[in-house]
Amino acid sequence: MSGMDREPAMPPLAVRDFTVVTSLGAGRAATAAALREGRSGLQPCAFDAVPFATYVGEIAGLDTVPLEHGLAQFDCRLNRLAALTLRQDGFADSIAVARDRYGAERIGVFLGTSTSGLLQTELAYRRREAQTGALPADFDYARTHNTYSLASFVRMALRLAGPAFVVSTACAATAKVFGSAARMIAAGLCDAAVVGGADTLCATTLYGFHSLGVMSDEPCRPFDAERRGISIGEAGGFALLERSTDRIDKDTVFLLGVGESTDAYHMSSPHPEGTGARLAMERALSAAGVDPSEIDYVNLHGTATSVGDAAEDRAVADVIGTTTPCNSTKGFAGHTLGASGVIEAAFCALGILDGFIPGSPHTRTVDPTFRSGYRRDGGPARVDRVLSNSFGFGGANCSVVLGRAA
Amino acid sequence: MIRVYIEGVGLRGPGLDGWAASLPVLSGAVAHVPAPVSVPPSALLPPNERRRAVQTVRLTLAVGAEAFAAAGRDAGETATIFTSSGGDGDTIHEILNVLASSNRELSPTRFHNSVHNTPAGYWGIATESRAPSSTLCCHDDSFAAGLLEAAAQATAERRAVTLIAYDVQYPEPLSLVRPIGAPFGVALVLTPVPTAAARAAVTLTLRPKCGVASAVASPTLEALRRTTPAARSLPLLAALARGVAAAVTLDYLGNLELALDVTPQLDVGAGVGHSEPVAG
Numbered sequence: 308m309s310g311m312d313r314e315p316a317m318p319p320l321a322v323r324d325f326t327v328v329t330s331l332g333a334g335r336a337a338t339a340a341a342l343r344e345g346r347s348g349l350q351p352c353a354f355d356a357v358p359f360a361t362y363v364g365e366i367a368g369l370d371t372v373p374l375e376h377g378l379a380q381f382d383c384r385l386n387r388l389a390a391l392t393l394r395q396d397g398f399a400d401s402i403a404v405a406r407d408r409y410g411a412e413r414i415g416v417f418l419g420t421s422t423s424g425l426l427q428t429e430l431a432y433r434r435r436e437a438q439t440g441a442l443p444a445d446f447d448y449a450r451t452h453n454t455y456s457l458a459s460f461v462r463m464a465l466r467l468a469g470p471a472f473v474v475s476t477a478c479a480a481t482a483k484v485f486g487s488a489a490r491m492i493a494a495g496l497c498d499a500a501v502v503g504g505a506d507t508l509c510a511t512t513l514y515g516f517h518s519l520g521v522m523s524d525e526p527c528r529p530f531d532a533e534r535r536g537i538s539i540g541e542a543g544g545f546a547l548l549e550r551s552t553d554r555i556d557k558d559t560v561f562l563l564g565v566g567e568s569t570d571a572y573h574m575s576s577p578h579p580e581g582t583g584a585r586l587a588m589e590r591a592l593s594a595a596g597v598d599p600s601e602i603d604y605v606n607l608h609g610t611a612t613s614v615g616d617a618a619e620d621r622a623v624a625d626v627i628g629t630t631t632p633c634n635s636t637k638g639f640a641g642h643t644l645g646a647s648g649v650i651e652a653a654f655c656a657l658g659i660l661d662g663f664i665p666g667s668p669h670t671r672t673v674d675p676t677f678r679s680g681y682r683r684d685g686g687p688a689r690v691d692r693v694l695s696n697s698f699g700f701g702g703a704n705c706s707v708v709l710g711r712a713a
Numbered sequence: 714m715i716r717v718y719i720e721g722v723g724l725r726g727p728g729l730d731g732w733a734a735s736l737p738v739l740s741g742a743v744a745h746v747p748a749p750v751s752v753p754p755s756a757l758l759p760p761n762e763r764r765r766a767v768q769t770v771r772l773t774l775a776v777g778a779e780a781f782a783a784a785g786r787d788a789g790e791t792a793t794i795f796t797s798s799g800g801d802g803d804t805i806h807e808i809l810n811v812l813a814s815s816n817r818e819l820s821p822t823r824f825h826n827s828v829h830n831t832p833a834g835y836w837g838i839a840t841e842s843r844a845p846s847s848t849l850c851c852h853d854d855s856f857a858a859g860l861l862e863a864a865a866q867a868t869a870e871r872r873a874v875t876l877i878a879y880d881v882q883y884p885e886p887l888s889l890v891r892p893i894g895a896p897f898g899v900a901l902v903l904t905p906v907p908t909a910a911a912r913a914a915v916t917l918t919l920r921p922k923c924g925v926a927s928a929v930a931s932p933t934l935e936a937l938r939r940t941t942p943a944a945r946s947l948p949l950l951a952a953l954a955r956g957v958a959a960a961v962t963l964d965y966l967g968n969l970e971l972a973l974d975v976t977p978q979l980d981v982g983a984g985v986g987h988s989e990p991v992a993g
Contacts, residue, residue, distance in 0.1 A: 316870075412921065412968075412969070421829075425805075428809060428887075429809060429813070432809040432810065432812065432813040433813045440885065440886050441886050441889060442886045442889070442890055446890060448887070448890045448891045449852055449891075453798070453799065453850070453852050453891075454799070454800075454829055455798075455852040455855075459852070462966075468968050468969070469969075470858075470861060470919060470965070470966070470969070471858075471966060472849045472855075472858035472859075473850045474847055474849055475828070475829035475830060475849070475850055476829070476830040476833070476846075476848050477829075477830055483847050486845075486847070487847065487862060489869075490869045490870065491862070491865050493865070493869035494715050494864070494865035494868050495714075495715070496865060496919055510812045510817065511808055511812065511819075511824070511827065514812065514818070514824075515808075515819050515821075515825075517819075518818065518819045518820065518821040518824055519824065519825075567847070568843050568844070568845060569833070569845070570837065570843070571840075572837075574825040574831070574838075575821070582843070583843060699828075700828045700830070700831075700834065701828060701830040701835075701837070702834055702837050702838075703833065703848075
C-alpha cells in the first residue's frame with residue numbers, strides 16, 4: 308500500500324442504527340456490557356444431542372419467539388432469531404422513520420446467511436412419511452429452507468418494498484452485504500438499506516465442522532499457542548445504512564470502505580500465506596481512503612483454527628503493522644458463521660461509540676510465533692477507525708472499515 | 714437507470730448446448746428440441762478437484778469459460794456475481810439423509826460443497842482469480858437480483874463484472890416441494906463502458922410492477938422459463954440472439970420489475986477500440 312492516493316473510492320454511508328443478538332444477550336446494552344466485562348456466552352453444547360464434546364454460543368428462548376402477525380408461515384429458528392433481533396434497540400422505529408422519509412420502495416434489504424432455515428429441513432427429514440418418503444405437509448420450503456427466506460421475512464416484517472436479495476458466501480456473508488448495499492446505493496437503486504443477517508445452530512454445521520476436525524472440545528481460544536479449533540455460535544444483527552449527510556453528529560458511525568477478494572486456493576482451507584486476506588484488507592482501506600496507520604483496532608476473523616489464525620496473523624502484520632491493537636471476539640459468542648460479519652461490525656461500532664476495545668476471553672497465551680499486535684485484554688480506548696475481517700469457505704474474504712467522519 | 718454492455722455470453726440448458734450453438738434456436742430460426750443436460754468436468758480444475766466437482770460447479774465453469782472466451786477477457790482479473798435459487802440439490806439431500814439416519818457422520822467434502830458459494834469457490838481455483846466475488850439468492854427472482862447487483866457493481870465501481878446464474882434440480886423428496894424444470898446456466902460478461910467486444914447495450918430500470926414479465930415464443934423454452942429460475946434470462950437471451958433492439962421485462966419481488974432496453978452494438982468496435990474500463 309502506498310500512501311500516495313488516499314481519496315476514498317467509496318462514498319461513506321451513515322450507520323443510522325444497528326442492533327445485535329448473540330449468546331451474550333439481546334440488544335446493544337447487554338452486548339456492550341458483556342464485551343466490557345469479558346463475559347463469554349459459550350457453554351457446553353446441549354443442542355440436538357450431539358455425541359461429541361464441544362462448546363456453543365446458543366441463544367436462549369429461540370424456540371418460543373413469536374413472529375410478526377401474518378408471517379407464521381416463515382416459522383423456523385432462523386426467522387425467529389431475525390424477529391427477536393428486529394425488536395431490539397428500537398430498530399423497527401428507525402426503519403419507520405426511514406420509510407416515511409424515503410418511501411418503502413427506496414429502501415433495500417440486503418442480508419446474509421450461510422445456513423438459512425436448513426435446521427427446519429433437517430427436522431423435516433426426520434419426519435418423512437414412512438411409505439412414500441414425502442416431507443411433512445407443514446414443511447414450507449420457500450419461507451424456511453430457501454436461502455432468500457430471511458430477506459423475504461425481514462422485508463415483510465419491516466414493510467419495505469425496495470430491492471432485496473440474500474448473499475450467501477459462507478462465513479463472509481454478512482460482511483459482503485455492506486458492499487452490496489454500498490453498490491446499490493451508489494448506482495441509485497435505493498437511498499437506504501437494511502443490511503446484516505443471521506445464522507442459527509443446526510446439525511449440518513455441528514457435524515460438518517466436526518468432520519473437518521476443526522471443532523474445539525473447549526471454548527475456542529483464538530490466536531492462543533494451544534488453540535484447538537472453533538466454537539460455533541448463533542447470532543443475528545441488522546444495520547440501517549443511509550447516504551444522507553444531514554442529522555450527522557460526532558457520534559455517527561460511518562461505513563467507510565469494503566474490500567472483497569477470493570483466495571483461489573481451497574474450498575475449506577485458507578491460503579496459508581493469507582494472500583486473499585491481505586487483498587481484502589488492502590482493498591477495504593483503499594475504498595475508505597484510510598491509511599493503515601489510521602486504524603485504531605482490527606477485529607480479526609480469528610476462529611481459533613491452527614491454519615486460519617496463522618494466515619491471518621501474517622496478513623494483518625504485513626498490511627496493518629505489528630503494533631495496532633487487534634484481536635478476535637470469537638471467544639465471546641463463538642463463530643456465528645454467516646452472521647459473524649455484522650455482529651462483529653456491531654461490536655466495533657459499540658467500541659467506537661462507548662470508547663473501548665473488547666478483550667479475547669479464553670485466550671491465555673498468544674502464539675509466540677505471531678507478529679500482529681494481538682490484545683488478550685480489552686479496556687477503555689479512543690477508537691475512531693476500525694477494520695473488521697470475515698473469511699469463509701470457498702476462499703470468500705471481506706474486510707469492512709467503520710469509523711467516525713474524518 | 715443504469716447501463717451496461719454485454720461482451721460475452723455462455724449458456725447450457727436442455728437443448729441449449731452453448732451460446733453459439735443455441736443462436737438459431739433462440740432467434741427462432743430453428744425449433745427448440747429439449748434434451749438432457751450433460752456437462753463434463755472442466756479441464757480448468759486440477760485433477761483432484763475435477764473428480765469431486767458437483768453438478769453446479771461443472772455447469773458454472775462451462776458457461777463462465779464460454780462467456781470469457783467470447784469476451785476475450787481475463788477471468789482471473791474480473792469480478793463475479795453468482796446467483797442461484799438453490800444450491801447443489803444432490804449434496805444437500807445426501808447431507809440431510811445422513812443427518813436423519815442413526816449414523817450422522819458427514820463427509821467433509823460433501824460438507825464444504827454444501828455452501829451456496831461452492832461454484833464461486835471452484836471458479837476462483839479454476840481461473841486463479843482473486844477478484845471480488847459474491848453469491849446471491851432471491852428464490853424465483855434470483856436472475857433479476859443477480860443482474861441488478863452485477864450491473865450496480867459494474868457502474869458503481871467502473872469495472873467489468875461477470876454474472877453467472879444457474880439452477881439444478883433437487884432429488885426427491887425436495888423436488889416434490891421445490892420442482893425445478895431442468896439444469897440451466899447462463900453467464901454474461903458485463904462492462905460499464907462500450908468495448909470492441911460489446912455486442913449489446915442493456916439499460917436497466919428498476920420500477921414498480923406495471924406489466925407482465927416477458928415470455929419467449931417457443932412453447933418448450935417458455936415452459937423452461939416458467940419452471941427454472943435461471944431460465945428467466947431467456948427473453949434477454951432471445952433478444953441478444955435476434956440482434957435487434959428489444960424491451961424485456963423481468964419480474965422482481967412481486968411488487969417490482971426490472972425493465973431492460975436491449976440495443977445491439979454492431980458497429981461500435983470501429984470507433985471505440987478495445988480499451989479497458991477504468992480499473993475499480
